[in-house]
Amino acid sequence: MQCSVFTVTILESPLKYFGIWNKYNLQVFTREQLKKHGRLDIILFFVLKDCTVFTRKEILRLYHRYRALAPQIVPRHFNDSADIKLPLELISEVPELKENPFHQKILQVFSEDEQENMTFNDFLNMFSVLSDLTPHHLKAYYAFKIYDFNSDNFICQSDLEVMLSKLTGDELSGEEVQLVCTKVMEEGDLDGDGKLSLADFEYMITRAPDFMSTFHIRI
C-alpha cells in the first residue's frame, strides 16, 4: 500500500524526482530503458533496491518469475504491481518451493495477509532473505520462524516431529524419531527449558558449516 502511495506522489511531478536519481547516482538510465520499463517502475526499483539485496536486474528477473506464475493476472509492466496478490498455491509452483518439504510454512511466514495471498513485495522479500548476500542473523531468524511449525515462538518437540516426518517421509520408526528429537533437544537446548528458543537456535545454526549454503535459493 505504502508503495502505491509513494508512486502516486511521484506521479504528481515526476520531473522533480530526476533530481533524486542524480543525487543517488545508482543507475543512469538510457532513454530506451525508460521507454521499456516506464518511469514509475524505475522509481520503484530504487525503493525495492534498498529494501532487498537485489539489483535492478534481479528485481526485474524476479518480477518475470512472479508474472510467469499467473500471466493473466500480473501485468506485463512492473509499475502498478503493488496491488496484485497471488494465492499461495500459485506461488508454490516455483520449482524450488514445490520440491521443498516446508514450502507451506515458508509461504505462510513470508506472506503478510491472512487470506493466503502474496504480493510481489512479499515475494521479493522472501527471495531476498533466501539470497546469499543476506547476513547470518537474518537467515537464522527466518529459518527459526519457518521451523517453528506451530508458531509459538519456540521450536518444541512437536515441531521437530513434524519436521522429521517432512524430511524423511515417515521412513523412521517411532523410536528413532523419539531418539532424534531428544538428541536435538539435548544438543541445542542450552537453557534447559525443553524447547529451542530463538537464541538457542541461532547459537546452534550459526555454527553449522553449511547453513548459509543450503538456506539459499538462486534467482
Add this chain to the structure above:
Amino acid sequence: MHNNNRNNRANANKKLKDEENKKQKQANNKSNKKAEKGNKKDKRKKGKSSSSSSDSSNSEDSLSEGELAKVLEEVEEKKKLVAILRTKAWRMKRKLVTLKESQAFIEKFEGALGKGKGRRFYAYKVMMTKKWIKFKRDFENFKTSCIPWEMKIKEIESHFGSSVASYFIFLRWLYGINLILFSLTFGLVVIPEVLMGLQYGSIPRKTVPRKEQPTAMDFSVLWEFGGYIKYSALFYGYYNNERMIGVFKYRLPLSYFMVGVGSFGYSLMVVIRTMTRNARESGVDGDDGDFNFSWKMFTSWDYLIGNPETADNKFASITTSFKESIVDEEENQKDENVHLRRFLIVLANFLIFCCLAGSGYLIFYVVKKSQKYSALETLTWYQKNEIDIVMALLGMFVPPLFETIATLENYHPRIALKWQLWRMFALFLGNLYTFLLALIDQVNAQLAEEESIKNKTLAMMNSYNSTNSTSERIPAIDPADFPRGPCWETGVGLEFTKLTVSDILVTYGSILVGDFLRALFVRFINYCWCWDLEYGFPSYTEFDISGNVLGLIFNQGMIWMGTFYSPGLIGINILRLLTSMYFQCWAVMCCNVPQSRVFKASGSNNFYMSLLLLILFLSLLPVVYTVMTFTPSFDCGPFSGKAKMFEVIMETIQYDFPAFIGELFGYASNPGLILPGILLMVLAIYYLNATSKTYEAANLELKKKMQMLRDEQKNRRNNKNTVNPMLQDLEDLLPNNANVSKLELVKDEKVIQERNKKGTNQVVVEKQPTVTNGVTKTNGKHGKEMALVPPPPRMVVTKPPNPRQASHLLGQPRSGTPGSGPRRPPPGQPRH
C-alpha cells in the same frame, strides 16, 4: 511532556546532582530542537517545489554550528539505517515506510552537508561481492562437474549410505592411479618398442615358434593368452635387449627397468600421501559432534533443489544419514552382558581361524596336485584351471561364512566391516602366497629347463659355426625354427594375466547371477509364489562392501606384481576398472537393497588405504626377489644376456655417464655409507614418532579442556536459569517486587521509588546519545528497547544483574536520599 513531569519531580526533591542537571538541560535543548526541526519539516512539506539547493542554503542559515553537527549525525544515522535496511527482519511494508521516511529526511538535509558519495562506492562494492560470490559458486560447480562419476556416486550415497559410496570412491581413486601407471608403462615402454623396435618376425623372440604356429590364431589359445598374444609387446619376452633403439637412441632396457621401479615408487608415494592427507583432514574436522543431529535436522535440506528427481535423492540421503547417526547413537547407548559377549567373540575368532586354516590347506593341496599334473601330457580343462577354480570358489563361499560367524560378535557395523576386511585379507593372503609359491616352483623348473636348452643352443650354434662359414649364419635358420628356452618371465606374466582375467570373469559373473538374476527372480516370481520373496527368504542382495573392496585391493596387488613381467596387464586393469565402475553402479542401483543397518563410513578411507599399502608392500617383495636373485632368460626380454636384471643400471652408468658418477655410485653403495644412513633414518623415525606422540597427547588434553569448558558454559547457563526462579521467589517475598536488600529497606522510600518507576525509564531514554533520536522518532516502538541498554551501575553489585535489576538500582539513588551514606550497602557486602 515527560520532561516536564520529571522536572516537577526533580524540583520537588531538590536533591539532584549537578551532572543530572546538565543532562537535563541538554535534553531540554534537544527537545526544543526537535520541535524546531518538526517545524522545518512542515515548512519543507509545504514548499516542496522549491529546489533542493535553496533548501540547503536555508537550513544552513538557520542552523548553528552544533546543530549542524547534530544534523550531520542524524543524516549519517539515517543513511546507515538505509544501508542496513535490507538486513532487517521486518515486514516489507514496514521496510518501505521506514525507507521512505529516512530517504525524505536525507534528501532534505543532505544538501547542507555535501553529497552522498559513499553510496556509489558502496553499490560498487556490493556488486563486486555479488559477482565474486557467484563466480566462486560457479567455479565450485565446475570443479564438481570435472570430477568423474561424482553424480553417480552421490546418487548411490544418497540411497545406500556413505559406506557403499566409500567403495566407489576408492574404485575411482584406484582408477586414477592406474591411469597414471598405464600412461607410464605404455608411453615409455610399450609404444617405443612397437614403433621403434624390430618388427614382428625379425628375431626368434618376436616370432611364434613353428610348433605353435598352426594353433596360434585359435580362439582357445588366444583366450589363454597363448599364440600371437604371448609373442607380442604385452609380455616381457617380446622386448629386445638392444641397448638403444630407433633414431632417438632410446634406451629401452633401461627405460623398462626404471618404469618398473618407478611405478612401485609412485604407487608407494601416492598411497602414503593420500593416507597422510586423509589423516590430516579427519584430524581437522574430526569431532564437531556437538550439534550433529541438530545440523542434520535444520541444515540438511538444500533450498536450491528444484528438480523432483534430485529432491527424491535428497530425501533418501537425509533419511540415510539420519539412520547412520542413529546407528552410531544406539551403539553408544548399548550395554549388555560382558562375559557372554567375550565368550562369543572368542568363539567366533576360533571358528574363523579354523576356516582360514582349512582353506589354506585346500589351496596347498591343489597346488601340489597341479604340480603332479604338469608331468602329464594331455590335460583336461578342469585340470588346467583347477587352482583358479578353487581360489574363486573359496573367494565366493568363505566370506559369507565369515560374515555369518561375525554376527556372533555383534559389533557396530563399521567395526564389523574392519574385522571382516582383516579376516578376508588373511584368507586371500593365504591364497596369494600359495599361488606365489607354486609360481616360484614353476620358475625354478623353467630355469632348469632353460639351462639345458641354452647349452643345446650354444652347442648347435657352435656346430653350425664350425661347419659353415661365419658370414651367413643368421639368415640360414628361420626365427620360428630357432630353439628357445621357456622364458620364465613371460610365464610369470601369463599366470598373473590369466588370474586377473579369471578374477574379472568371476566377479562379473557373480554379479550377474547372484545379484541380477536373483533380483529378477525375486521381483517377478513373487507374483506367483507361496510366500513373500521380497521380504522372505531369498530377498534382494545387499551390496557386499568388504568383498568388493578386498577384491579390488587384491586385484591391484596382482597388477603391481604382474606389470613388471607383463606390461599389457595394466591396460587390462584399466578396462576392468572402467567397466566395473559402470557395471557395478548399475548393479547396485538396479538389484541391491540398502543394508538393514546403514552405517557411516569412517571419516577417511584410510583403512582401505592401509590395506592397500600392505598389499603393495607384499607385492613388492616377490618382484624385488625375482629381480635380485634370478638370472634373466638368455633369449628373451630386455635384460637377456645379463647375469642380473639390475645390471642395466651399472651398464648405463658405465657407458652413458661421466666417470666420476660411477665412482660416486661406487662410494654410495659402500656398506660403510649405507649402514650409517639406515641408522640415521631409524633415529629420525624414532624422533618423529616421539614428537607425534607428544602432539597427540597435547591434542587430547586440549580436546578435554574444550569439552570441560563447554560443559561449564552449559552448566552456567543452566544455573542461571535455576537461580533466576530462586531470585524471583525472593523478590516475591518482598512486597512490591523491590529489589533492594532487606536490611536497608525503608518503607516510605520504597513507596517513592514505586511512584517514580516510570520516571526512571524516561531518564534513561534521555541519557541515550542524541543520535538515536532520529531512529526512535522514525520507529516509535523501538524507543523502549533502546532504553533497556543499561548504563554502568553505580553501586557494587555482587550478582550479575539482569537489565531490570540494573534499572532499579539506577533509580534508587535518584529517588531516595543520595546524600545519606549509610543507606547504601558498603562495597563487597553480601546482599542476601
